[in-house]
Amino acid sequence: MIVLKNVSKDYGTGEAVVHALRNVDLEIKSGKMTAILGKSGSGKSTLMNMIGALDKPTEGEVFLDGVNITKLNERELAEYRNKRTGFIFQTFYLEPTFSVLENVCMPLTIAGVNRKIREEKALELLTLFGIPEKKKKLAGELSGGEKQRVAIARALINDPDIILADEPTGNLDSENGEAVMQILRSIASSEKTVILVTHNREDAKRYADTIVELKDGKVDRVLENMEGGKNENPR
Numbered sequence: 358m359i360v361l362k363n364v365s366k367d368y369g370t371g372e373a374v375v376h377a378l379r380n381v382d383l384e385i386k387s388g389k390m391t392a393i394l395g396k397s398g399s400g401k402s403t404l405m406n407m408i409g410a411l412d413k414p415t416e417g418e419v420f421l422d423g424v425n426i427t428k429l430n431e432r433e434l435a436e437y438r439n440k441r442t443g444f445i446f447q448t449f450y451l452e453p454t455f456s457v458l459e460n461v462c463m464p465l466t467i468a469g470v471n472r473k474i475r476e477e478k479a480l481e482l483l484t485l486f487g488i489p490e491k492k493k494k495l496a497g498e499l500s501g502g503e504k505q506r507v508a509i510a511r512a513l514i515n516d517p518d519i520i521l522a523d524e525p526t527g528n529l530d531s532e533n534g535e536a537v538m539q540i541l542r543s544i545a546s547s548e549k550t551v552i553l554v555t556h557n558r559e560d561a562k563r564y565a566d567t568i569v570e571l572k573d574g575k576v577d578r579v580l581e582n583m584e585g586g587k588n589e590n591p592r
């Protein structure tokens with residue numbers, strides 16, 4: 358369980374201060390998909406950065422399974438980010454001049470894992486997502502839908518228990534968007550915690566177990582969604 362206690366985040370100071378999050382109290386269940394909905398500027402990405410420990414709150418605390426991650430030192434934070442979280446972004450952030458396999462392997466390469474082992478693991482994920490034959494292609498040569506599959510494989514290769522996806526379908530056509538939502542749903546159904554930021558209320562309703570609506574940096578409402586977990590394609 359991820360718990361945010363009275364989390365506020367300000368950017369800037371004095372007259373230029375922006376209150377991106379205001380006193381957010383929130384519990385996010387493990388092994389479920391939680392969708393974060395809200396207008397542009399409502400604080401969705403800031404909330405993701407707090408949970409993923411990419412940035413610290415100005416005030417308040419974030420707990421993961423009872424551990425206060427806002428109190429971790431730099432080394433512990435790096436370990437938390439590497440081992441426990443996987444990020445997926447709208448713009449993929451792949452290394453375009455590296456091969457698909459190299460991109461997926463990257464977190465393990467950085468961790469110093471042996472090449473044969475990391476490539477086997479990467480290929481397993483690419484196979485799961487239906488693109489094993491792309492392994493030698495340069496990432497820059499892929500379609501958007503393929504790029505996002507590669508980015509998801511990279512996010513999963515360290516076997517993190519929290520997947521943070523910030524508008525992952527924002528640059529995809531509806532067919533590829535649908536496929537990516539199916540993949541995220543199946544990840545949540547395999548006991549991982551998926552936190553999805555989306556503009557798309559329909560996607561949230563179809564796939565998420567819980568829907569959190571942000572408004573002006575505050576939690577506007579939290580909805581338990583009975584339909585969410587049912588819309589997974591049987592594999």
Ligand SMILES: Nc1ncnc2c1ncn2[C@@H]1O[C@H](COP(=O)(O)OP(=O)(O)O)[C@@H](O)[C@H]1O
Pocket residue numbers: 368369375376377395396397398399400401402403404
């Ligand atoms: N690094 C930053 N510096 C200054 N202001 C920021 C920064 N990041 C976000 N903001 C501001 O904080 C508010 C929330 O932003 P963000 O969390 O990105 O919202 P969302 O993801 O919902 O569009 C916005 O007003 C945005 O302009």
Ligand SMILES: [Mg+2]
Pocket residue numbers: 401402403523
């Ligand atoms: Mg955002």
